Amino acid sequence: MLDPAEMLSDHGIRSLSQVYRDHPFSMEIGGLDATIDYEPAESTNYLFGGNSNWRGPVWFPLNYLLIEALDRYHGYFGDSCQVEYPSGSGRQMDLGGVGDDLARRLVSLFLTGPDGRRPVFGGYQRLQTDPRWKNQLLFHEYFHGDTGAGLGASHQTGWTGLVLDLVADRRLGGRN
Secondary structure (H helix, E strand, O other): OOOOOOOEEOOEEEOOOHHHHOOOEEEEEOOEEEEEOOOOOOOOOOHHHHOOOOOOOEOHHHHHHHHHHHHHHHHHHHHHOEEEOOOOOOOEEEHHHHHHHHHHHHHOOOOOOOOOOOHHHOOOHHHHHOOOOOOOOOEOOEEOOOOOOEEOOOEOOOOHHHHHHHHHHHHOOOOO
């Protein structure tokens, strides 16, 4: 999960490992062939009636729950529980630190990067550059697993609005 070659993206944890991009998983079920592959954005097939976009994008509520769980485990284990983060880096970090970094990655979806662009706005030039639009944030349903571009409904203030809790929690001195 913490491996950038699999689930960890610059903008949170993907819903499926990107390993499946080059190595789809296939099996036969009741005489039907089924294949699952990594798709970082909108689904390209009609598996489950077309609602198969759980195979790669970053979903805010799942990431939020993971951060909350890491914070609680850190509250129990403290600094004694260390994991390699990101996987393969050789760097050890406590679970609270991992949660903080995942929160930073989610918050970064909405922040202007060094290139002057916000990942959430993707390739929409008007949203990226027009002074009337560039500071009008949208709370998308989910986010592109590779680029962080906002996808799906753009009014998900119910769950994607949790970004405000992440900002407030980290700004006010850390974990609750």
